[in-house]
Amino acid sequence: MSNAGQKTVDEALAREFGLTADEYGNVLSIMGRTPSLTELGIFSVMWSEHCSYKSSRVWLKTLPTTAPWVIHGPGENAGVVDIGQGLAAIFKMESHNHPSFIEPYQGAATGVGGILRDVFTMGARPVANLNALRFGDPANPQTRRIVDGVVRGVGGYGNCVGVPTVGGEVNFHPSYDGNPLVNAMTVGVARQDRIFLSAAAGLGNPVIYVGSSTGRDGIHGATMSSSEFDEDALAKRPTVQVGDPFVEKLLIEACLELMATDAIVAIQDMGAAGLTSSSVEMAGKGGVGIDLDLDAVPQRERGMSAYEMMLSESQERMLMVLRPDRTDVARTIFEKWELEFAVIGHLTDTGRIVVRHKGAVEADIPLAPLADQAPLYHRPTAPSPAPAPLGPVTDPVGTERALMHLIGSPDIASRAWVYNQYDSTVGGQTVRRPGSADAAIVKIDDTSIGLALTTDCTPRYCRADARTGGAQAVAEAWRNITATGARPLAVTDNLNFGNPEKPEVMGQFAAAIEGMGDACRALDFPVVSGNVSLYNETRTPDGTTTAILPTPAIGGLGVLEDVSQAIGYGMQDDCDLILVGETRGELGQSLWLREIHGREDGAPPVVDLAAERANGDFVRAHILGGDIVACHDVSDGGVLVGLAEMVMAGGVGCTLVAPQSGMRPEAFWFGEDQARYIVAVRKGETFLSAAQAAGIAARPLGESGGDGLTLPQGGTISIARLRSAHEAFFPALMDR
Amino acid sequence: MKVRVTVMLKDGVLDPQGKAIAHALHVLDFGSVGEVRAGRVIELEIAETDADKARAQGDAMARALLANLVIEDFTVEVVA
Amino acid sequence: MKVRVTVMLKDGVLDPQGKAIAHALHVLDFGSVGEVRAGRVIELEIAETDADKARAQGDAMARALLANLVIEDFTVEVVA
């Protein structure tokens, strides 16, 4: 067997490739000989954290993944749920954190490209993108550069492929200084009877490569994203992957055109570890063997070795198994779209992957043990100490000043600077754009169906108490969907954590998953797809390592049978304003505490899942019944920030009544108690009695009207003043 | 003096733009065209009379802003 | 041969990119920078051994596609 590489394969090289001594020992016993360089490469990427989920798998298994409306849960390229009328929503979220630190524009752009492929590979036309972003301290000079590149990259790719970017979130925290998070989510729609899976089948069937040609891009990206960053990371980086959204757009159209025929047996995008993971997974899932002939692979660069081709992460490529008699139909379609189309192999009954290049066998690996004997770790977990409850705090600034400060603070300030760089209307189906509703609403063309989409996570809660934080992230996504009138169906997740070899990080991970699972079960909101990103740490020159805040980002999807029933949070004139849900005045981990006192402590707000469900079901029923004309969930910054957001979005003011008696004003106005909604209704009395009859806590907040926000003690803040405070942060940071 | 900074993608880095231009030129019947690489050029007036100093400034500006050294290379010429 | 086509906005056409770059350079304390103009450069491999012919081809491609003569000027050099 030729060993195209110059390097000797041994344990030291295996370690360089990210395998442990034990893992390498396992490779030797599976192979019964020293593997070739290409074989070692294949093992190392397939057994990397990124592809094998070796640290997370045991925990992921505990998440609820089923419901009557779930068509495909985790395990496929993306999750699939029934949205009615014979249609399915197909969606997933994925991270591109490490690449976005190295090259923010391309890192973010290729992140969007990758998640799009996961969705259209299943037969769905992508209808919406979202993006959950976490950046370092705004005061850190690097932050500005990273924000600029990431936002341009997300927009640059999404705008060009013509999928509207309709929502997302942005947080800032110093823990992300050397390790920003870029989590991209795509939602697509397909007919339920035309969903494509990746399990290969049919002895002798051709294996087809389509899309862009292969270069030496991002070799070992998968193993890199599975190890923490050190000061050498920037120097060691592989050739950065550059995205070509134009080719992606052609690939979407060509694949969907081919999918309208009966040519495809199986299809899979080439994501991390490109040709290796796609071919191994397709063959593995189908229980067949696969022979690849690398001479046939379209190549962008001269002299590429088998190792390089198998590990390249060049973008915009897909692998398909076709019915042999339909190969020409497929070729014609891809030629029309001016994309590469090459038969690079066929299926066998050997149960092995055999890779040939220039007349030599470069790899010959049994597929079953490659999958079954992939490492699986029960890593030790250490619980984080329970946060001390927040003691008494003073209010040094008063209600009005605190409000003005909060609405201009980094985590609450208007995100318009970000989402105005994203085409949110292309497709002509965007019913609610960013900044107008708690979840974006996208209509399905030619139907009355609307999808409600959101991403949520409050990492500061997760750090204080990961279990509560995990549950809160799911609950907030559910609440955001509910607040539009939609019925929450399912979630995708992106679990961003530090180094899993540290017991305290693994403890956070485990607890967050437990919390998520609790919430998903209580809310009938199963997890249908997701992604894990570990080793999000930065090693500083003095040798200390800092982990990011635990960030289990949740992407939620809900459905409206009649999209015209969707509502937003823009304040409407002449309404009574009512707060649904109980207020205890929880200031622990609140933004008020952080922004006014500079403190990040106390326990996060309690997540009462029964109350969450009861309050949400009540609110949704009254939205669909037409009683509620505007609705906003209460989250970061509490009730008063929520009211100010409604006023700014609707351009209609409000006059507020005194807070709950017996509660300090700052606790009432800025506490972040969960399970609450601010609703605007035409008939306050009727609504309040309905709430009482249903056993739902509800209290009047005031009424809408006028062109300012009038506080109970009398001061009125004009809408113009609110807006200028709200809108200043991003331009001041970015447009210097 | 006038300095010209030319910024090109590094060898091996995919150049979608160059690829698309090559394709368009073929469609326009410029069949003799092989590889095409697209880059940027930035011409800067610098208040400086010494050519070496002007070049050094161009170099510094390229590193600081004009080129993205992760994926791009640059050259600096003094043109006037 | 390798031909380089450099495309710049015509004098008198406002160059938003150049202006933004100048501003950014000033923020970065490159105070000596005056006017900045941004343009494109396209490097083309041409299957041609005669420099004059290669140049003529570059010229034809610039006119046909690479430059928009309504707003842009171009120059062609044979670089290798």
Add this chain to the structure above:
Amino acid sequence: MKAGIVVFPGTNRERDMAIALKRVTGQAPAMLWHRDTTLPKLDLIVLPGGFSHGDYLRCGAMAAHAPLMAEVRAFAAAGGHILGVCNGFQILTEAQILPGALLRNANLRFLSQDCHLRVERADTAFTRLWAKGDVFRTPMAHGDGNYVADPATIERLEGEGRVAFRYARPDGTVAADDQAHNPNGSLNAIAGVFSENLRICGMMPHPEDLVDPLMGGEDGKPLFAGLVEALGR
């Protein structure tokens, strides 16, 4: 009115345009492929928005050379009506069917937001359902919408009344140097122009994305309804 929409590789707003046209005409427009060499019988050709050829090199530059563009040119010469929106406008300028060019937005960022347009004349097939001076809201979504032309061309366009739309404040006042209301920095706040015979209109914003109350309003609908009136249902 029989309308045809030209699709180039990378075009991405053809569906939006088809939906809008169908809404006002009741019939689906013909979708035309850039490599076609003949046109069906049409009353209106639309070049829709998107990123033809990835917007690489210059927006619209490569599409302007598509085989079908020869037919589009002939259609124009024969007095046909053509609407170019966003990338379609860029293609029309690159093909020199309309004057001027579209440069990068003044702030060098892609801008996706609502803007207001003032209708500069109402005696065209595109604007007949408005009155001169009317203002309507429409989304825009582009990175290169900064209209420029040499002074002589601008003078001619202005003199001949060939400015179709200008970016304006909601009250109809125009201030070319007010970045909030002339967001991409266009000369004279020009958002759209006509050909000499007023039968070809190019514009940057997307009226086709605002023809349905569900999507936030019908402010863009008069353009399409007016075309139907002028060219027949």
